[in-house]
Amino acid sequence: MSEVPPRPDLSVVVPVYDEAESLPALADEIRAALGGLTFEVWLVDDGSTDESWAVIERLQAEDIRFGGVRFRRNYGKSAALAAGFARCQGRFIATLDADLQDDPAELPEMVARLEGGADLVSGWKRERNDPWEKRLPSKFFNWVTRVVSGIPLHDFNSGIKAYRAEVVQSVRVYGELHRYIPLLAKWEGYTRIEEQKVNHRPRVHGRTKFGIERYLRGFLDLITVVFITRFARRPMMFFGGAGTVAFLVGFLMLAYLTVLKVAFGEPIGGRPLLTFGVLLILLGAQSFLAGFLGEMIVRPEMERADRYDVREETAPPTAGRGGVEHATAPPRAVPVA
Secondary structure, three states: OOOOOOOOOOOEEEEEEOOOOOOHHHHHHHHHHHHOOOOEEEEEEEOOOOHHHHHHHHHHHHOOOOEEOEEEEEOOHHHHHHHHHHOOOOOOOEEEOOOOOOHHHHHHHHHHHOOOOOOOEEOOOOOOOHHHHHHHHHHHHHHHHHHHHOOOOOOOOOOOEEEEHHHHHHHOOOOHHHHHHHHHHHHOOOEEEEEEEOOOOOOOOOOOOOOOHOOOOOHHHHHHHHHHHHOOOHHHHHHHHHHHHHHHHHHHHHHHHHHHHHHHHOOOOOHHHHHHHHHHHHHHHHHHHHHHHHHHHHHHOOOOOOOOOOOOOOOOOOOOOHHEEEEOOOOOOOOOO
């Protein structure tokens, strides 16, 4: 009977897109940095058009701690991370970019912070080796995200992060949501989020794969994340609140016009306020209805008994009342929604 291999201390997920020249040096740096840990590395080829997959196959043949996943086409960084997360076996999980700008030597300290109780450690590229046209939009983007999310991180875009395994198992990453994993984790109850200043190096090979349009997509995804984390399970709080405000403002406008018409005999048919008041009442009613329908859709799922995540459990004493001993019930596996 074959023995089950021990669980590694750390799993490293590296999204790869046309980085064939960088991968051998990255592999050497990972091995050098993680010499004191048991680890595995998942290199996820996100539809590369160069020789990246051939390099990944060679690295795996040379070192069984390296594994590879190859997409048929380019799906994006979030998809690459999700594919890597699904295959990780380590107690802790870290991410790195493949372009050698992230320094693997930062990972042992991140793991130490996780061992010390942190749920998530995010890298902060305080001294960033990128052109100004990338730095300035990134600073503005991070400021907005910091204000909206309430998480005091300076660099949500950092590719180097480390997590407890249960953190990435609790969040679903798609679209451009990889940069919002801290916010998704916080929503799931993982509030020990720390930041570590990391060494950021200039790009050695190739060119950046991201343009200014990623910030537009990022802002749209920020709106999505804020909505799903705050209102996905209580849509009436959003739609009903907005609808109530619109309805009341429209009602007051029409009430004012009614007084003018009835008490003073003033004509109101051509006044823009009449049209605006009617539109607000209709908008308010529709928003309230949308919230009500959302509640009807969400409520059955929320009433299911298995929609919670148990962090830990302790058994009650075995001694029962009246001198009768009751056997402690065995632990139950609680499905996580």
